[in-house]
Amino acid sequence: MKTTAYRYANEHFILAITIFLVLLVIALTATATLCASVIFIIGFVVLSYSMSQARHKDLIRQARRVTPENIPEMVELIQEGIRRLQPGQIEVFVAPSRALNAYTFGLSSPKVVVLYSALFQVMDKDELLYVLGHELGHVALGHTWLNSLVGGMAGIPSPGAAYALLNLAFLWWNRACEYSADRAGLLACGRLDKSVSALVKLAAGPEADTRAELEAVYRQIDAEDDTILGSLGEALGTHPMLIRRITELRRYAGSEAYRRLQQRVEQNRL
Ligand SMILES: [Zn+2]
Numbered sequence: 423m424k425t426t427a428y429r430y431a432n433e434h435f436i437l438a439i440t441i442f443l444v445l446l447v448i449a450l451t452a453t454a455t456l457c458a459s460v461i462f463i464i465g466f467v468v469l470s471y472s473m474s475q476a477r478h479k480d481l482i483r484q485a486r487r488v489t490p491e492n493i494p495e496m497v498e499l500i501q502e503g504i505r506r507l508q509p510g511q512i513e514v515f516v517a518p519s520r521a522l523n524a525y526t527f528g529l530s531s532p533k534v535v536v537l538y539s540a541l542f543q544v545m546d547k548d549e550l551l552y553v554l555g556h557e558l559g560h561v562a563l564g565h566t567w568l569n570s571l572v573g574g575m576a577g578i579p580s581p582g583a584a585y586a587l588l589n590l591a592f593l594w595w596n597r598a599c600e601y602s603a604d605r606a607g608l609l610a611c612g613r614l615d616k617s618v619s620a621l622v623k624l625a626a627g628p629e630a631d632t633r634a635e636l637e638a639v640y641r642q643i644d645a646e647d648d649t650i651l652g653s654l655g656e657a658l659g660t661h662p663m664l665i666r667r668i669t670e671l672r673r674y675a676g677s678e679a680y681r682r683l684q685q686r687v688e689q690n691r692l
Pocket residue numbers: 556560599600603
């Protein structure tokens with residue numbers, strides 16, 4: 423059993439459909455020849471690469487890189503996530519911000535994970551491991567570089583309707599990747615309750631800190647998938663509705679596949 427066995431079942435299927443649609447659009451439209459398309463995609467990837475390098479330089483100026491010397495208490499937490507999920511070469515930065523967010527980027531190694539500083543004020547160790555694990559999951563499953571490549575393919579110049587279709591497919595794949603990364607977060611912290619509370623806190627923002635406030639946010643999240651606007655928003659978004667992510671996490675946490683993989687990742691070594 424591989425450490426990355428948590429990949430959401432539909433992720434590869436949706437990726438295959440997206441790539442198939444791109445090839446179909448290229449074949450059916452006269453606006454982009456195969457050769458021009460290849461050049462466009464390569465150009466897009468090169469552009470993504472240089473943008474990611476520039477972003478990295480900016481980050482080094484503003485954020486603190488986590489090392490045993492400057493933030494020793496965080497190194498332990500990060501090593502715990504890395505040990506379990508085995509994402510490969512990683513650099514973790516803490517960016518000063520009052521927002522609650524985390525993201526990853528990079529086409530070449532080491533990949534970069536950025537955690538906003540406010541996360542450390544509102545989350546406990548397990549919740550932080552969930553957030554970190556989610557990002558490490560994106561890295562381990564290759565989402566960071568695939569995102570540039572598939573984004574480039576979906577952005578290929580094509581007639582309006584085809585362009586919209588390719589973008590919808592790309593967003594659909596993005597959402598499948600989120601389900602996979604959520605599972606990685608669960609495997610990193612090993613607790614469903616903490617995974618869910620981390621997601622609720624991310625949605626609630628840094629101001630909601632009492633139990634009652636968080637419960638009110640949860641009720642809002644829970645009501646979200648009953649509205650048409652919610653469903654429409656999801657189809658146009660990079661992330662699934664939060665309540666669907668939570669439901670999917672709960673379902674996965676109850677599966678035999680999860681139980682076996684959780685045992686497996688606990689035994690991983692650095
Ligand atoms: Zn994500």
